[in-house]
Amino acid sequence: MSAEKFDVSSKAFKIDPFPTFRRMREAGAVVRVKLPFIGRTWMPTTYEWVDRVLRDHKTFVQDPRNAGKRSYAGVRWWMPRMLRVLLKNMLAKDEPDHRRLRGLVEKAFVRASVEEMRQPVVDLVESQLDLLEREADGGVVDVTRHFARPLPLAVICEMLGLPAEDRSRFAAWAEPLSNVESLFGFWRAFRGMFKVNDYLKGTIEECRRNPRPGLLSALVEVEQDGESLDDEELLSMAFLLLFAGHETTVHLLDGAIVTLLEHPEQLDRLRGDWSKVDLAVDEVLRYFSPIQVTKPRYASRDVEIDGVTIPRGDFLMPLLASANCDPAAFDDPETFDVFRTPNPHVSFGRGIHVCLGMKLAKTEVEIALALLFTRFPNLSLAKPRADLDWMQRPGTRGVRSLPVRLS
Template sequence: MTQTPRVDLFDPDFKANPYPAYAGLRSEAPVHRVALPDGRGIWLVTRYEDVSAILKDERFVKDYRNAMTPEQLAQIPPIPEVMKPLARNMLDTDPPDHERLRSLVQKAFTPRLIERMRPRVQAIADALLDVVQDRGKMDLIDDYAFLLPITVIAELLGVSAEDRNKFREWSNAAVSGDTTQEYMEQILLPHMQAFTDYLRAMFEEKRKNPKDDLNSGLVRAEEAGDSLSEDELLGMMFLLLIAGHETTVNLIGNGMLALLQHPVQLRKLKDDPSLIKPAIEELLRYDGPVETSTERFAREDIAIGGTVIPRGEMVMVVIASADHDPERFADPDALDITRTDNKHLAFGKGIHFCLGAPLARMEGQIAINTLLRRMPELRLADSPESLTWRPGMVLRGLKGLPVEF
């Protein structure tokens, strides 16, 4: 038997191109246990069919307290006080709390309401490109891909967009996935304390001066008492702010990198911008913003493809692998912006399917088409090999993307 490929989500070389290793796992060890830097074990699941099934299977829960035995729970280190409310968010909870939390904001994210934001998102994209147009070069991540979604989600929630650099620092800390003691003490906990203090001060302000925004609506729901606790309000804003931009930045960044490396596809899209809808779906599949799902825990012993995942153990499905599974996609490593059979899993599946998918799709469509229309000569300023990827689990994105135009 061939050797099982090495998987190290914290190694920059692995992150630069994990796809061959995932192909190896799909054929050699599709349900595979690896050790995290903090010593915990985690099961990685890589085949499309298994990934899709796990995301829909209610026996894989998000809240470990709903899965573990009393003995397993006793071994979990105490959660720092500042982190507790942040975990009270829909992505970390199971039914019935999950439905209650999601239903409070679902209405604000329907495709119909999101479509109404199109002119505003277009104006933000144009204003960002106005700033750099005459320079002839930019860092596509710092100057554009990050600023677009953070400005949109901040406006939608009613948070001051001027504070976006602070959010970036806090949210980068929250999603790094580094759970070493040193990182926790020196970076994560102080940043989360600052984030929490900021959000609490903002809620106070919204109580005094409510506006017509989502944040004020949630503060009202919290005050009414029975649908949202103060901790949950904090968890909700934390999740929406982070999920609202940490992912879309990578759709624009990874997506543009893929197009710039595939001139035939790029030309097709430039010649016919109406292809942007299938193009975005293909970019989500080809090199999507979310590499692995967030964690789930087995509520009982569960057999997946002949391997038993024992009760209480942690599982992450590898979306980047499922979306390159040749059993599901024809010629999966080819980029084809006109692909029609494209049921990718970039937004997940089941009850935690991405709440922000309509918004992310619209932002991606506008961001990329505007860039190609206004900067038709756009090209990479450095070789693709010199680009570095952000380390860590869950997200997949570039640290920077220097371009010239």
């Protein structure tokens, strides 16, 4: 294996990650990378190995205690109890605990179905577009701040059944969490997490007393084989849904706007047939890959990948974004083809932890793009991609702001 260093958090990488992914795959199906905050990790780089690692949940586990380690992933003795509870969510669990929690939340999801969310999402997009238009100064407006960021928060709050009037408070608490790019940012985010925690706790108690429409009440009431969620599980589930469902979708929506505006001929094809917008969103998920890696998996035994031995207890972070541009899986992978079919991208993960909210996220972004580009047919980037304010957080590809011209 090559000892080459790979930089996956610089601005240059965020602007154009393809050359780095090419070099990584050439170096091996798994490479060793040093990440800020996280330290040294193994990264599977090819489509084949990203898929295999994510599907083999017995060899590659979420809970490090199942790989011979002493503590839960990311959970430390000095952390406040609230944080320890939140970190022990379903995404951090192995079977059978994960299956039990996922079964319960899937049942609740069916009750608060995505199809029922379609009209509320259209209404939320329309009102957010009115706001975007009002905020424009000389025709220029930050589409992240006034559209791509508030919309997914509004949608997930609506789905959970949280009142609209609580949203701005909520957004203020959640904002520091989206900016965790340094240790200082992490501590600032702590305060917001305490507030969200108290708010959700109170709302869950209210849902117990007076059930209301939405996923939170459905989660309180759900029962399967005599099992239900206890208070701590409920809280960490609500927290997971809120944060997994927010930040990810912001970057997908921004990524879609940048990518479509940079490929006017592809945008024209889409304008010619909005019924295929689902294919366009899949292609942005593949080509832009807003979530570039999954959570770490721990090797539960010594395991060999492409001639490299990963010792038991070491962790791996599968590089979804590199798998998504692997020529072994996609023709002409560095080309954006708005109607690409088939498109078996891995942007929502694979295996037992595959994204629970993918249908919601896709529906929301499909509606948002169709309405945005129809209302503003002359939309254009006010700054080229290279000059945008790219986030440097490893694993996420997104911008802090996205100035556009509405006409």
